[in-house]
Amino acid sequence: MSAQVPSEPIDTQWLSDTLSRQRKAFLNQPYPDAAERRRRLLSLKHVLQTNQDALCDAIDRDFNGRARMETLSAEFLPSIMGITDAMKHLKGWMRAQRKLAPLVFQPAAAKVFPQPLGVIGIIVPWNYPLYLAVGPLIAALAAGNHAMIKMSEFTPAFGALFADLMKQTFDPSVVTVVNGEVEVAQAFSSLPFDHLLFTGSTSVGRHIMRAASEHLTPVTLELGGKSPAVIDRSMPVREAADRLVYPKCLNAGQTCVAPDYVLCPEDSVDAFVQHFINEARRQFGDVAENPDYSAIINKRQRDRLVGYLDDARDKGASIHIAGDSDNLDDYGDKLPPILVTNVKASMTLMQDEIFGPILPVMAYRHFDETLAYINAHPRPLALYVYGYEKQLRATFEQKTHSGALLFNEALIHVAMDSLPFGGVGASGMGQYHGRYGFNTFSKLKPVVSKQRLNSLKLIYPPYKGWLMTAILKLFGR
Structure with missing residues (x-):
């Protein structure tokens, strides 16, 4: 006892x-x-x-x-x-x-x-x-x-x-x-x-x-930190959106390895947002009444998340709610999945770990912009890359640092006991x-054992013999 x-x-x-x-x-x-x-x-x-x-x-x-x-x-x-x-x-x-x-x-x-x-x-x-x-x-x-x-x-x-x-x-x-x-x-x-x-x-x-x-x-x-999800043009944006809903919405996003923001091709942002919302609604329906969708742990955390949205909206972002109401008060203790576009680095949600069902979507024109952005920020706990181009693996393995690197999936490494789990740097x-x-x-603990025969006696001082000179020549090359 x-x-x-x-x-x-x-x-x-x-x-x-x-x-x-x-x-x-x-x-x-x-x-x-x-x-x-x-x-x-x-x-x-x-x-x-x-x-x-x-x-x-x-x-x-x-x-x-x-x-x-x-x-x-x-x-x-x-x-x-x-x-x-x-x-x-x-x-x-x-x-x-x-x-x-x-x-x-x-x-x-x-x-x-x-x-x-x-x-x-x-x-x-x-x-x-x-x-x-x-x-x-x-x-x-x-x-x-x-x-x-x-x-x-x-x-x-x-x-x-x-x-x-x-x-x-x-x-x-x-x-x-x-x-x-x-x-x-x-x-x-x-x-x-x-x-x-x-x-x-x-x-x-x-x-x-x-x-x-x-x-x-x-x-x-x-x-924790901000774990990015990168969408390459080699994967249909609809497929990427479908694969991101579950890991982002598990436990209402209150997961240290949840995708924190998305880097999406500029010409596919609108399609990604629409597909994500459609898939979120398919999986969760009316989140306010759905027992399979978790609540935010307490009012303090919920107010923090709503504050991120208010700050982003005030700075010119667009808010996309995957729910039946645009009034967040209608969801009680819960928050529906929410995407944010037209984000800027000055927005609080792009500086702090979000830890909730809010997903900023950043647009890029050239793929190298994704690597530059990720490497300019603290090293994340996880990095998720969605794309079928084979070269993506070598590129991200060699040119980025993160606690874990996953291709075309998220979160599952946490439950793999054959893999180490841990961050790097700020994560x-x-x-x-x-x-x-x-x-x-x-x-x-290293343990070294010697028995009765003590060969080291041959190299004890005084250092006048030929043996030490021979050892240095043989093993010091």
Whole structure:
């Protein structure tokens, strides 16, 4: 049974004491075997499967309307798949990798030994509270670590349920869930973890990294940014529009890897807008009454998004709403898919990560303009290219930087545990998922062993013999 999460205001000493208990417990079992790690992962899988409905309902309450199928497909399913993948490959990940010692150091044996780090801190955002808590936890447990998890204050119903379920499933010295407001997150990020993983905005990521630096705590920052979608003339614009609706509208656009803006051929912008609107209406119909279309998490976020539209309209943009009403108040807590054309760089929606169902469409005349625009801005978490021209792949692989690069699809890489997930530059640092998460939360420790025969004696000082001269000539060429 886990320790009780204290009521507000939080006693920061409680956080420190919890970390101390976890570290002490870890030191008592610093290298759990594969059976113990598998048992922990199975316990996590079981509690998720047996509480599926309650977890979905809690997220629905926090969003005041979260599409159940989106919670199942984008949170529950990849969580279960991630646990299954980790259990399948666990023994292989734990196995030390033999390395060949150079001839000059023979006889010797060398290997890389993956060692658990200790206690991992995990800070969870509000947009996918289940998957972005469980995903890092899978990696931490597979690597043999203990974990403390800070849930978002914007998902109190889910946070309380998740804390209770983890309390029932794990000893608090192995897994502890913390809930609370911003000051709790600040105190949490200042703890001397052995590794800290944060998922959230770039601006908050800077504060997290600054706090962690006080203890030289290694950090993995999974941030966001503006992920572009480039449409090449080699793909029919209707096809590109059809393929972009789902990844943009999943969770009402509240996804860190959602397409943030589109770069479209100038002569195809109008056609793209119309096809996108038609496809959005086909998929979602009346979004205000459609339970398969999610709400914006809270009024603060909705007001922010509406503010982007007001700013863009005031600066000359055209607004295209894929809904039955042009009055956004008619949609309640939701926002329909909205496209924005005639955008300018000075508009707020072209400067901030949108994180909602608003999609700016920028026109280009020559394809090289797309590369120039992307490379002139902070490196995105994902880059999506739509086109059938073969040369596109080599061009974007070699001439752009992004956390991930996808051709003719979006989002799906997040659920592929065989691939690393992480940003670059302003979109983050470090990576996890699958073996990459195991390695992130392990110290890949080099181990070198020599036996009775000590060949290095031959090169001990004084340096007067012929052997060192011969070695330098042979191996220093």
